[in-house]
Amino acid sequence: MSPDLTSVWKRRADVRYRRVEGEAVVLRQSAAEVLVLNEIGAAVLDLADGARRISDWVNALSGEYDVDQETLTRDLLEFAAELEHAGLLERVE
Amino acid sequence: MTFAAEFLHTPDLFPGRRSGEAWGDRRVAIAIPGGPYVFSGLSADQEAGVRRRFGGLCETGGTGIETRVFAAPASDFREVDTRGWEYNLSMDFAPGSVRFAGLRLMGRIDWAPSLTTPSPTTPSLATPSLAGGLWTPEGEGELFAPVLENFFRVLSAYRLLETGGVLLHSAAVADGGGAFLLLGPSGAGKTTASRLCEERGGTVLSDDLNAVVFGEAGAQVEKLPFTGDLGDRTGGPLQVPLRALLRLEKGSEERLLPLSPARALAHLLAASPFANRDPWREEVLLERLERVARSVPAYTLVFPRGGRVWDILRSIPL
Numbered sequence: 001m002s003p004d005l006t007s008v009w010k011r012r013a014d015v016r017y018r019r020v021e022g023e024a025v026v027l028r029q030s031a032a033e034v035l036v037l038n039e040i041g042a043a044v045l046d047l048a049d050g051a052r053r054i055s056d057w058v059n060a061l062s063g064e065y066d067v068d069q070e071t072l073t074r075d076l077l078e079f080a081a082e083l084e085h086a087g088l089l090e091r092v093e
Numbered sequence: 094m095t096f097a098a099e100f101l102h103t104p105d106l107f108p109g110r111r112s113g114e115a116w117g118d119r120r121v122a123i124a125i126p127g128g129p130y131v132f133s134g135l136s137a138d139q140e141a142g143v144r145r146r147f148g149g150l151c152e153t154g155g156t157g158i159e160t161r162v163f164a165a166p167a168s169d170f171r172e173v174d175t176r177g178w179e180y181n182l183s184m185d186f187a188p189g190s191v192r193f194a195g196l197r198l199m200g201r202i203d204w205a206p207s208l209t210t211p212s213p214t215t216p217s218l219a220t221p222s223l224a225g226g227l228w229t230p231e232g233e234g235e236l237f238a239p240v241l242e243n244f245f246r247v248l249s250a251y252r253l254l255e256t257g258g259v260l261l262h263s264a265a266v267a268d269g270g271g272a273f274l275l276l277g278p279s280g281a282g283k284t285t286a287s288r289l290c291e292e293r294g295g296t297v298l299s300d301d302l303n304a305v306v307f308g309e310a311g312a313q314v315e316k317l318p319f320t321g322d323l324g325d326r327t328g329g330p331l332q333v334p335l336r337a338l339l340r341l342e343k344g345s346e347e348r349l350l351p352l353s354p355a356r357a358l359a360h361l362l363a364a365s366p367f368a369n370r371d372p373w374r375e376e377v378l379l380e381r382l383e384r385v386a387r388s389v390p391a392y393t394l395v396f397p398r399g400g401r402v403w404d405i406l407r408s409i410p411l
Binding site for chain 1: 370
């Protein structure tokens with residue numbers, strides 16, 4: 001099923017991260033990988049708690065970025081899929 | 094792969110606690126940052142091998158972080174074809190211990206206070222600490238010393254973490270103004286850059302592993318006896334203020350590009366041997382590395398073969 005506003009993601013169990021001046025340093029311990037995500041990537045990691053839906057992400061971030069909701073939704077869905085592909089998130093709904 | 098299966102025929106028989114048959118009754122203390130470290134249960138030949146390897150760092154008697162050395166049957170260990178092979182220890186992490194296996198070695202580090210209970214021959218440390226156990230079939234000094242060194246690298250990584258420092262896979266080159274810590278995976282050019290700096294008057298602390306500790310004067314690089322292809326450099330300073338972090342990249346032209354603290358932290362994390370795979374010590378490691386990353390400027394240094402690495406480093410403002 002394609003992701004939409006009702007989709008839910010959570011961080012994978014082996015993902016640890018630390019925010020440093022807006023960016024997020026992400027450690028995937030099982031793969032011994034270290035990544036750096038930009039500010040929106042860091043925000044997505046915060047929001048991907050396995051409970052909040054994409055619609056909640058949009059509500060949380062719409063005031064932070066000068067972009068319309070449709071574009072923000074599309075970007076967040078793409079970003080979540082990328083982070084899933086990178087092994088940082090897993091989709092739970 | 095199952096823990097230790099690469100190195101042991103029967104990983105399930107990995108020692109569950111620090112016990113076994115000692116090689117002998119000799120002991121040697123080695124004074125390096127985080128220590129002194131005491132290795133006991135050695136045979137005379139093993140002691141001689143360790144003293145040859147660590148030279149003037151060895152002390153007679155004394156107390157410190159205790160590791161007991163035990164004999165293990167050679168038949169426990171697999172023969173490993175090391176041609177074209179990169180040596181990585183097999184590791185297993187738990188809240189109160191770390192177990193690891195490698196070529197002709199089984200090791201464990203325990204934090205349980207009961208294991209540091211003083212005995213008549215092992216006076217207590219001021220604070221509860223870690224303690225090590227090393228099992229090996231290598232009784233001959235020259236073969237035992239590298240086994241002990243591989244164990245020692247892991248032990249010192251955890252001990253430094255415990256005492257407020259961190260061990261980093263790095264090269265450190267220094268002048269009177271401070272030390273530059275060169276980071277990058279194997280093949281990134283740490284030894285090459287160290288050699289280039291040395292040719293131009295820089296002092297190399299180590300081209301493989303260095304300690305960063307914090308003192309009243311801020312972050313300091315401490316020399317360790319763990320070196321790479323460049324080998325030991327005797328003499329020179331033992332502790333130098335950290336001046337900058339450099340992530341090395343080989344390229345066709347020289348460039349020095351600023352790194353954000355987050356990216357510096359990412360490179361430091363990748364350069365933290367053993368502990369960066371340990372889920373039970375990750376918070377303290379991240380906290381420590383962030384402190385390092387925030388303490389000095391960080392850059393990516395792109396350099397060609399034969400480049401003016403030392404001149405570029407020295408141009409970095411204090």
